Amino acid sequence: MKVKFGVVVFPGSNCDHDAYYSLKKVLGYDVNFLWHKDTDLQKSDVIILPGGFSYGDYLRTGAIARFSPIMNSVISFAESGGIVMGICNGFQILLEAGLLPGVMIKNKSLQFVCKDVYLTVENNDTIFTKEINSDEKLKIPVAHGDGNYFADEKTLKELVENKQIVFRYSSRNGKITEPDNPNGSVMNIAGIINKKGNVLGMMPHPERACNSVLGKTDGALIFNSIANSILN
Amino acid sequence: MYKAKVLVKRRPSILDPQGKAVEKGAQHLGLKNISHTRIDKYIEFFVDVDDRKSAEEEVNLYCQKLLANPIMEDYEFELEEVETEKV
Numbered sequence: 001m002k003v004k005f006g007v008v009v010f011p012g013s014n015c016d017h018d019a020y021y022s023l024k025k026v027l028g029y030d031v032n033f034l035w036h037k038d039t040d041l042q043k044s045d046v047i048i049l050p051g052g053f054s055y056g057d058y059l060r061t062g063a064i065a066r067f068s069p070i071m072n073s074v075i076s077f078a079e080s081g082g083i084v085m086g087i088c089n090g091f092q093i094l095l096e097a098g099l100l101p102g103v104m105i106k107n108k109s110l111q112f113v114c115k116d117v118y119l120t121v122e123n124n125d126t127i128f129t130k131e132i133n134s135d136e137k138l139k140i141p142v143a144h145g146d147g148n149y150f151a152d153e154k155t156l157k158e159l160v161e162n163k164q165i166v167f168r169y170s171s172r173n174g175k176i177t178e179p180d181n182p183n184g185s186v187m188n189i190a191g192i193i194n195k196k197g198n199v200l201g202m203m204p205h206p207e208r209a210c211n212s213v214l215g216k217t218d219g220a221l222i223f224n225s226i227a228n229s230i231l232n
Numbered sequence: 233m234y235k236a237k238v239l240v241k242r243r244p245s246i247l248d249p250q251g252k253a254v255e256k257g258a259q260h261l262g263l264k265n266i267s268h269t270r271i272d273k274y275i276e277f278f279v280d281v282d283d284r285k286s287a288e289e290e291v292n293l294y295c296q297k298l299l300a301n302p303i304m305e306d307y308e309f310e311l312e313e314v315e316t317e318k319v
Contacts, residue, residue: 059273060301067298096301103303110249150246150304184247 003227004030006044008074008090010065011036015051015087015207022210023048027223036068045230046083047074049090051143051205061104061146062092071097083127083226084199088144091191091201100194100201101159102151107144108184114143116216117182117204119167119190120174126166126193128200131225137174138167138218140204142190147183147203149192159192167191167202233280233316234287238309240273240300275299278319279311287311 007019016033024031032042041047054065065071071093078084078099086094094100107113119138121129132138151159159165167190171180181188183203191202206219242248248270255269279287291309300307 059299063298063301103301105246105304106249108247108249110253148247152303 002030003045003230004043005046005048006032006034006041007048007050008034008070009036010054010068012054012056013050013052015205019048019050019207022207023223026210027220029227034070036070039069039073041073041077046085046226047077049086049093051088051090054089062089062096065093066096075099078199081198086201087205087207088203091203092146094199094201099199100192101155102149104146105148105150106146107148112145113182116141118170118172119204120170122165122168123163126197127229128222128225129166130229132221137170137172139216140206140209140219142182142204144203149185149189151186156186162195164192164195165189166193166200233278233314233319235312235314236277236279236291236309238275238295238299238307240275240305240307242272242305246304284311
């Protein structure tokens with residue numbers, strides 16, 4: 001069996017083709033594009049909400065995409081245990097849809113940040129990280145203007161207690177410091193999962209770090225973890 | 233028909249870097265008495281219903297589901313009755 005990924009295309013998505021290329025051409029999985037006006041998930045095993053600027057980031061990032069027809073199917077899929085991964089704008093859409101807790105606000109610096117960052121893997125006992133050693137630091141690029149994750153104290157406490165924080169921005173050797181936080185996110189949070197563990201949102205772009213030609217391949221560990229979780 | 237004027241404001245505890253940046257401009261302008269600049273959203277639209285109660289319900293729904301994110305924003309609104317022909 002070949003694992004089948006579905007990449008949703010919203011008006012304004014611009015990392016959909018990167019995700020498609022990395023998953024299909026580099027990693028060899030089956031991939032379909034899913035148009036935002038459709039409701040059929042085409043029997044995908046995993047749904048990817050890609051990066052970009054859906055609906056021009058109008059109102060709030062992800063706020064309008066969340067009401068696209070395909071999102072009703074994605075929400076039911078996630079609620080019944082289906083694997084959903086939101087990258088960058090996809091993470092913002094998951095927050096607006098209420099599939100993950102918290103909100104994303106403008107980067108503390110007010111600047112769009114586009115660079116490689118290092119991530120610690122805070123929980124490697126998830127569908128998305130089981131192929132990664134707990135002491136491994138991932139090098140994956142970020143590219144966003146609104147990546148400053150915020151949640152109230154109660155939510156943060158829950159995230160910590162349930163081990164829902166999966167990735168944090170760190171130095172190359174895994175120290176969680178303020179200068180290594182590219183956007184001002186609370187607790188250096190870069191990626192979280194829901195309580196059930198089947199929905200992941202992350203700001204860094206693993207689809208841009210799958211091909212050795214591009215100098216980094218740590219993103220592939222995440223997609224391969226997902227595929228192996230399904231196969232085993 | 234009613235005209236709705238909605239104000240969506242981020243809670244004081246939520247950082248507003250845009251307001252901060254604009255306030256730096258105020259300092260460069262030489263305005264010494266300005267503080268706590270916040271940039272929020274003002275939204276206008278019409279609601280085509282006959283009574284105020286239905287209009288309020290619809291505006292509340294629009295605000296709660298889409299215009300504001302209840303995790304970080306509060307909203308308030310005014311309704312003004314207008315004649316349909318003038319819209």
